[in-house]
Amino acid sequence: MTVNELSAKQGFKPVAMPDGEREINGVYIGDLLSWVMGRAKADDAWITIMTNINVVAVASLADTACIILAEGVNPDASVIETANAKGINILSSEMPAYETAKAVGI
Amino acid sequence: MVNEMAEPLIFHFDVDGDNFTSAGQASVQVKKNLRQLGIDPETIRRVSIAMYEGEINMVIHAKGGEADVIVSDESIEIILKDTGPGIANIEQAMQEGFSTAPDNIRSLGFGAGMGLPNMKRYTDYMHIDSVVGEGTTITMRVNF
Numbered sequence: 001m002t003v004n005e006l007s008a009k010q011g012f013k014p015v016a017m018p019d020g021e022r023e024i025n026g027v028y029i030g031d032l033l034s035w036v037m038g039r040a041k042a043d044d045a046w047i048t049i050m051t052n053i054n055v056v057a058v059a060s061l062a063d064t065a066c067i068i069l070a071e072g073v074n075p076d077a078s079v080i081e082t083a084n085a086k087g088i089n090i091l092s093s094e095m096p097a098y099e100t101a102k103a104v105g106i
Numbered sequence: 107m108v109n110e111m112a113e114p115l116i117f118h119f120d121v122d123g124d125n126f127t128s129a130g131q132a133s134v135q136v137k138k139n140l141r142q143l144g145i146d147p148e149t150i151r152r153v154s155i156a157m158y159e160g161e162i163n164m165v166i167h168a169k170g171g172e173a174d175v176i177v178s179d180e181s182i183e184i185i186l187k188d189t190g191p192g193i194a195n196i197e198q199a200m201q202e203g204f205s206t207a208p209d210n211i212r213s214l215g216f217g218a219g220m221g222l223p224n225m226k227r228y229t230d231y232m233h234i235d236s237v238v239g240e241g242t243t244i245t246m247r248v249n250f
Contacts, residue, residue, distance in 0.1 A: 032215055033216055034159060037159065038224045042148070057129075057130035057158065061158050062155060063151050
């Protein structure tokens, strides 16, 4: 499933979608950034409630397919701008992390 | 794997210690450079995560420092050098969950005590040379 397909299927709002055809092959949930870098796999959809600018760098370096912001949290405009510039997809889900992961369903 | 490289490529970066929001710029640049060299994605991922953790540590603890990345036929070597407070007990610092990061750093999602363990996890070789009050130099290598 691509990030575009996930967004359309589950109604996750595309906050930044510079690389929407990227394939998702797994899910990782976490808010501690080093933990995410240590445990998330490349091509995972990463579900978090953290919205600071560092999440863009973490997603880029850990090579995740997208960030899904749970609980309807929204990042600052500067985060969205950086994500678009760095090719990082960000979706927003109104649901908590667990329900969001279930909806991804991989 | 980089074929038939005449001599090692060296990338040098000054890591700005004042700006936490821009931390990671050197790692992101290295990722880009390695991609242009045609290095495989998993090696790039390992190098850039290890370097990012080191960069974050330099910003949190040492007011910045210098980073060198040396790409040779056999490996990618990362050397991170700072003149910060040093690490009093390296064995303790290497344990997952041990952290001396301040609360404002933790609120950003860092400071979980996973930085140094992640650097070790993602590299084939890691050496910490640290003197309290003088600074820390970390050498890491990812082999091809």
